[in-house]
Amino acid sequence: MSATPNNQHGSLETAVAGQYDFTIGEVLSEAWARIDGYKLPYAIITSVYFLVYFIALVLVIAGLGEEESARAQAVIQLLSFAMMPMSAALTMMGLHMAMGRPITVKQLFAYYNSKGLAIIGLQIVMMMAIVLGLLLFIIPGIYLSIALMFAVPLMLEKNLSIIDAFEASRKAVTHHWFKLFGLLFVMGLILFLSMLPLGIGLIWTMPMMMAVIGVLYRRMFGISEQADSLLL
Template sequence: MSSTGENQPPEPPLEERGSIEKARSGNYQVSIGSILSEAWDKTGGAKWTIHLAMAIYFGIVILLAIAAAIPALIVPEGVFLEIIIQLAMMAITTPLWAGVYMIGLRRSVNAPIRAGQVLDYFSVTLPLFGLYLLMSILILIGFILLILPGIYLSIAYMLAIPLVADKKMGIWEALETSRKAVTKRWFSVFGLTLLIMLINAIAMIPLGLGLIWTVPMSTIAFGILYRNIFGCSQQTLQSDTL
C-alpha cells in the first residue's frame, strides 16, 4: 500500500531542508503553523498506509505482551526474569517505532511509503536499543532532579532515534546531536509537541474518529520537523520501496 501517485503536494526545495551543519549552528526555523499545514496537506493519500504501519506496530506489541505474560505465570515472582523480558520487548519495539518515524520522514520529502517499512530498521536494533535505554535512564534521572531537567531532555532527545535510523549515528553522537540542535529552538519544538498532543486529544472526543486524520498528520509533522532540522539522507530516499 503506497502513497505514490495521486495528488502529492510539491516536494520541498533542497534549500528548505536542514542538514547536520545547519542544525548544529541553529540555522533552521520551527514554524508550528507551517509544519502543521504541510503535514495536513501530505496526509491525503498517506493516512491509510500510516494506519496500517501503526497496526503492524501495535499488533506486534500486543503479541509480545501476551508472550511476556506466559513466563510471569510460570515464575510469578521472578524479578530478574521480568527485567529480561522488558528489555527484550524494548529491543524489538524500538526499531518498529523508528520505522514509523521514518515513514513520516519519507512522506515529508514525498518519497514512496509503504506500511512494511515499519519493519525496515531491525538492522540497527543494537544501537537503537542502546540509545533508547540510555535516553530513558537520563530522562528518568532528569525527572528525579526536580522534574524540569526531565522535561527538557524529553524534548531535546526526541530526534535521536531517527538520527540513528536515518544518519546511522552512534548512540551518544545521536543523543548529543539531537540535544544541541533542539536546544536552539527548544520552546518552539516543545510548543509543537504540546499542540500535536492537544490536537490528538481533541480528535479522540467523537469516538476517536478524528484520529483517522490526526495520527497520520502527527507522524508526518514530526517527519517534517526532522527534515527541517537535519534533512534526509540519500540512503533513506533511495531505500527499497517495492
C-alpha cells in the same frame, strides 16, 4: 505526495549551529497537507504494529502464569525493548512523508538487523538520561525529553554514533526548545481532541504527528537522497 522545495532543507551543521527557524502554524499546515495518500497505509502499518505487540504480550503472559508476576514484568520490559526497532521505523516513516516517499508494512521491520541493537542502545541511554534529569529537580528531565526527540532519526539517517546522535539532537533543539515544546504541545492537544469522537479522528492525526516530526527534521537537518535505502 508532493515534492519539497529545496529551501526547506536544512543540514546537520546548520541545525547544530541554530541556523534554522519555523513557525508552529506552517509546520502543522505542511504536515496536514502531507498526510494525503498516507492515511490508509499508516493505519494498516500501525494496526500491524499493535497486533504484533498484542500477540507477543499474550504469548508472554500465557507462558508465565499468575504466580510469576514479578518475572512477567521483567519479560514485558524486554518485550518493549524488542519493539523499539519498530518504533524507530514508524518515526522514519515520518521522514518519508516529509519527502513524499512511499511507506509500507515491510518497512516496519526494516531495522531488525545490525541497526536494531544500536537503536535499543540509544533508547536506553536516552531513558536513563531523562529519568536522571527528572530525579534532579524535574526540569532537566523535561528539557531532555524534548531535546532528544531527533536522536533516533539522526543516528539512522545521518549514520551517527549513539553519543553523536544524542548530542546533535540536544544541541540543535536547544536553540528553539520552547518553540518545539509549543509545537508538540499543540500537536498533543490535537491528538487528544481527535480521540473524543470515538477515536475516528486518529485516522488523520496519528500520521499527522509522524509528518510533523518528519517536516521538522527535514527543515532542521535535511534528508539525503539516499535515505530511501534506510527503509526498504
